[in-house]
Amino acid sequence: MNGFRWQPEATDGAARAGHLHTAHGVVATPTFMPVGTAGTVKAMTMDSVRSTGAGIVLGNTYHLMLRPGAERVQALGGLHRFMDWPGPILTDSGGFQVMSLGALRKLDSDGVTFQSHIDGSRHRLTPERSTEIQHMLDATITMCFDECPALPAETDAIAASMRLSMRWAARSREAFVARDGYAQYGIVQGGTEPQLRAESVRALTDIGFEGYAIGGLAVGEGQALMFQTLDGTVPLMPADKPRYLMGVGTPDDLLGSVMRGIDMFDCVMPTRSGRTARAYTGFGTLNLRNARHALDPRPLEAGCPCPACTRHSRAYLHHLFRADEILGPMLLTWHNLTYYQRVMQGIRTAILETRLGAHAIELRAGWAAGDPPP
Template identity: 85%
Template sequence: MTGFRWVAEATDGAARAGTLHTAHGAVPTPTFMPVGTVGTVKAMTMDAVRSTGAGIVLGNTYHLMLRPGAERVRALGGLHKMMDWSGPILTDSGGFQVMSLGALRKLDQDGVTFQSHIDGSKHRLDPERSTAIQHALDATITMCFDECPALPASVERISESMRLSMRWAARSREAFIPRAGYGQFGIVQGGTEPQLRAESVRSLTDIGFEGYAIGGLAVGEGQELMFSTLDVTTPLMPEDKPRYLMGVGTPDDLLGSVQRGVDMFDCVMPSRAGRTARAYTERGTLNLRNARHASDARPLSPDCDCLACTRHSRAYLHHLFRCEEILGPMLLTWHNLSYYQRLMRGIRTAITDSSLDAHARHLRAEWATGDWTMDEMPQPVIPFPD
């Protein structure tokens, strides 16, 4: 569709660097999308999100249809205006959230009837309704409505689910209203079964979408099995369209997935970790509740330009979490999202320089090294404004 396109700029093995062009701006890839489920990235202002370097964020159909409601969001000018984000927004279709409701939902061939987890009220989602809600939200990227069975599951169950999702993908595509610069992604399903993943890719490419997502992974199968599934799936996907791995993951998950040809990611991990005192750094993960940080005047990371690192010490962050002050989760979420964006920028640079394998070895060696010693990272003078 005119105006929405992904343009490849460099490759290094299976890894790709490119730019996603949309009605709401261009996004360099590989890219990580902060999760803004209900129209907010938890504990962050959108100015703070922008400062991390994020170019695209994610919202969720299920949650926004329940509160404040799709029509209210439309009346308020759409999700971009309501949440103060002018860049692209991708909206998850709500399928994963509905399927996770267990006894509160009833699945049939046409869609899902479910009870709200908030007040028990009854609702219905199907491919047409999910697509219409995402249109009302003014999502830059609309996701197909799909079913994602919990793993482990039998091959028969995964096969039935995948084929149902492919029928729903065709209906989602029929319901999608094309607009310049907007796109819709199909979602590849099939568990960890190579033949089912291949069948799903064929079905989706026959329908035709602006991009393609890989769903049904990072649901407990382990990194090795996730990577082996990507090894057989991404080579089958269209080379000229963006590839999005849903709900992933740790820094090493992102690195390994980029090496296997993935362009886009989202995950609650960095923001959730920030709310629970865990900081991602170039030397691995730190727990700011640990007493060893109580008198440490150093920043979390010497190379990070976020507010937590440039203006505050580890000791202060430790103090905030010990006192259960909300500023602690805010600052640490800011740091973690900044780290994820810096990680992706470094990976992109390595792809364009044809040095990704060496860069990956360096990243993994640093993660395994552990925290900086006092000699490696001298205590700084925390700057203050004039």
């Protein structure tokens, strides 16, 4: 069964452009996946998500197993039908969310017992159960169950956590039900320790997955250390498989990571920022609650095709947020996701034309320049 594959198209330095072939369609890479944690990209219809240019979205095992329940989603035809997204869906295994529960969870060598943050009910996730839930959801790309330790941490603790994750990866792979066009990704762990990251890559490639992710970054270590970790990790990963950096990040994080060989990303930043009046643009970020926008008739960003920019003024967007109108978060989320997809498309085009270095300089100069005066 070879329906799932990453097909390379062009390179520019370490950066790669290609196509991800899946059971639910083909996705151009590098790609950014909007986060649809609980079966919805917050404040967006799926038609509006499609209009941004997104080709693949993310769902989450932890949230969907608690509400509405994987069995219910399966009975209703799977997550694609349930949320009206016929394209590819990647599901996070739930490991990061469970580990974020702190005192509400108890870890052992077999898995994790935890209390729901919703109603306090007790649940258990193991590599086998996480994989089973993702199968019931009909995830196009399943993630292996892992532990993601908080940083900073002692090297011995990071090593123990990584090795537990590698044992869980083997069990996740054993539980995975292979189907044509579907995939499972292994997750490289090891904090910011080069030797532990290398050990993790070796363990995962020995198991064998259709793709490989890098987890445990963007957890407070800072961009410089994140990029340093990528510099030491990505070259060790299989060159013929897709590479996914989990939970990252700002537009500049995406740019720098693509330049280091990453193909896939997800992050809540564009949607969360859209709900809090923060706009991403080619000239940096704007706070639409700021009083300076109250009388500004200009579009948020000239040339952007989203409805926030083509149909409304900054003054109107400012009014919506000041009045706590739900339309404000909706329009700004639409804009932010559109901007992220424009950034990724621009990067991809620059790779295809072998001019990524010059394009990166242009992007960063724009972000640094700030909002042009009226």
